[in-house]
Amino acid sequence: MEMLKLGSNDIAGLEDRYRALFINSLGGFKSVVLVGTENNEHKTNLAIFSSLFHIGSNPPVYGMIIRPDKVYRHTLENIIQTGYYTINHLNEQIYKQGHQTSARYDREISEFEVTFLETEYSGTFKAPYVKASKVKIGMQFLERIDLAVNGTILIIGKVMECFIPEVSLRPDGFIDLEAAGTVTLSGLDSYHLTQKLSRLTYAKPGTLPEEFTK
């Protein structure tokens, strides 16, 4: 396999949009989710994020990076104003509508409306879910950390409730995201289904991991 090498100066010299695609692809496959929020006047907002990451399970905490530009500023403001947001997985039926939420809509426009993704409220949670999503998480805002490196913002939140398809839950707590129809993203715009290779057993020194058959 012929390999290409790019050094620091090569990367710095790339055209902006080219570099954005390149660096976004280079990091590997990503969690891609829709973040649902509303402001105190119940004006809803929906935005796509591909930087969700796991921080810990006890307490159950995730982080995500927000760029403070036009597309994502409304999400940031709503999270800080209300303290709540929802995370909604994309599936094959809604990924095109989900992608469309990244367009630069004005504040008066709700992405729920223009993309025809219906809101859903759980009754126990203050932020709007995406009805057509099959894995949904209600998050409480915990902390904001401004990153000096480029002015982006790390938002840390805690899982307050979640909804998953019953068929996706395995006896040991694993959620089979293929059974739930969840997609993954590479780069900025490439959506993928997945095909399981295998689950591996817990790794211990002196043995090799085996395929998990539970």
Next chain:
Amino acid sequence: MEMLKLGSNDIAGLEDRYRALFINSLGGFKSVVLVGTENNEHKTNLAIFSSLFHIGSNPPVYGMIIRPDKVYRHTLENIIQTGYYTINHLNEQIYKQGHQTSARYDREISEFEVTFLETEYSGTFKAPYVKASKVKIGMQFLERIDLAVNGTILIIGKVMECFIPEVSLRPDGFIDLEAAGTVTLSGLDSYHLTQKLSRLTYAKPGTLPEEFTK
């Protein structure tokens, strides 16, 4: 599709290992990479991470979360001691060896040796790459942020050089990770290949995204 709901108390009441699998799965598919380091005496270390995320493209910056426990402490110490680390994508040929690096080996043992993953040095970079990986990134450590929520550590670094298969690079800068054989992870132990649905065009208000045919 029958849905299960779990509330905050339900999640807090789960058995630890069950909750770890559940919360790790719930966040969606993840980038899964091997991080190669060495200390100032050139003792190498290799560890698997599934929290890599994109912070920005200009400068090209990624973050990852490190738990300061036995498995990951050596990686953290080496990064801080030398200022450099490598990120290596997993592919179908090496994911079982990659998973094995999560076993609790003592400090004297290099995971490169026990997993038979050979080191490779680029000549221009101070940390060891994984020879059998097909997408490799040389990173310079920029910043450490300790997260109050659970004592984990956010490591921020900058891309200094990278290697990708020539066949995977598209004319607009997109790297086709399927052509590179990169796998993705869900939960703590489930490895997946991907199957592209489509690339979508840049989203703009007033139009719907289309499939990208370049």
